[in-house]
Amino acid sequence: MAVAFTDEERARITAGLLDAAERLYASQGLKKTSLEELVAPA
Numbered sequence: 594m595a596v597a598f599t600d601e602e603r604a605r606i607t608a609g610l611l612d613a614a615e616r617l618y619a620s621q622g623l624k625k626t627s628l629e630e631l632v633a634p635a
Contacts, residue, residue, distance in 0.1 A: 610634075611633070612632060613630070613631050613632075613633070613634045614631055617630055617631065
């Protein structure tokens with residue numbers, strides 16, 4: 594069974610994903626950004 598994330602961990606992961614998405618979308622555009630690229634920093 595998976596372990597639930599704490600509120601702090603959830604906030605850190607969310608912030609990291611949003612930051613990665615902003616950077617990648619700005620540099621590559623939405624169509625050229627893969628899910629693998631988005632989750633790599635997280």
